[in-house]
């Protein structure tokens with residue numbers, strides 16, 4: 001190994017498939033506990049991976065409570081505060097369950113909470129759809145670095161990170177397998193080592 005790569009570390013798994021399963025079970029129990037049942041809960045996942053997490057949570061809640069839990073998706077694309085600044089973005093799907101959101105406890109579900117800007121956009125999107133009695137937030141990973149006054153009600157894993165790092169959630173439905181990787185942003189790795197940090201190609205460390 002030459003000196004230029006001696007201090008570089010590969011993307012590192014921080015959650016593996018059984019961990020993800022376990023934390024989703026815990027979050028489902030926490031939702032039931034706080035909602036005193038799940039009678040008026042509606043889960044809305046934020047594309048992309050939040051939708052799959054919401055469906056998994058709904059299945060788990062159904063297992064726990066014996067009742068079907070409405071689950072859908074909420075596209076935030078048109079509500080992003082950087083919409084004007086970047087290239088055009090593809091729209092994702094908003095699918096609101098037939099029960100609607102009015103008067104319900106809406107639990108937004110996302111994979112990573114970082115600046116909080118996605119969730120700010122989700123609250124705006126939700127406000128155009130209806131008036132829940134309350135809104136809560138469940139995330140698989142909270143990596144810190146909030147830029148807005150937003151916090152999660154249910155957190156799978158609090159993961160202290162540097163802003164030079166990146167958190168990549170992988171889910172079977174989208175990526176073929178479950179896992180969460182912590183790596184360096186490609187622009188933070190030096191050119192000699194950049195390839196080693198590409199998610200999914202670096203050896204587990």
Ligand SMILES: O=P(O)(O)OC[C@H]1O[C@H](OP(=O)(O)OP(=O)(O)O)[C@H](O)[C@@H]1O
Nearest residue numbers: 047048049111112113114115116117118
């Ligand atoms: O708190 P924030 O700073 O907004 O970051 C978190 C968001 O960033 C990622 O989404 P991304 O926009 O990369 O889209 P994706 O889920 O389709 O990958 C992630 O899935 C969260 O939704």
Ligand SMILES: O=c1cc[nH]c(=O)[nH]1
Nearest residue numbers: 112114165166167168
């Ligand atoms: O590291 C990050 C930051 C935002 N969103 C992610 O999915 N990962």
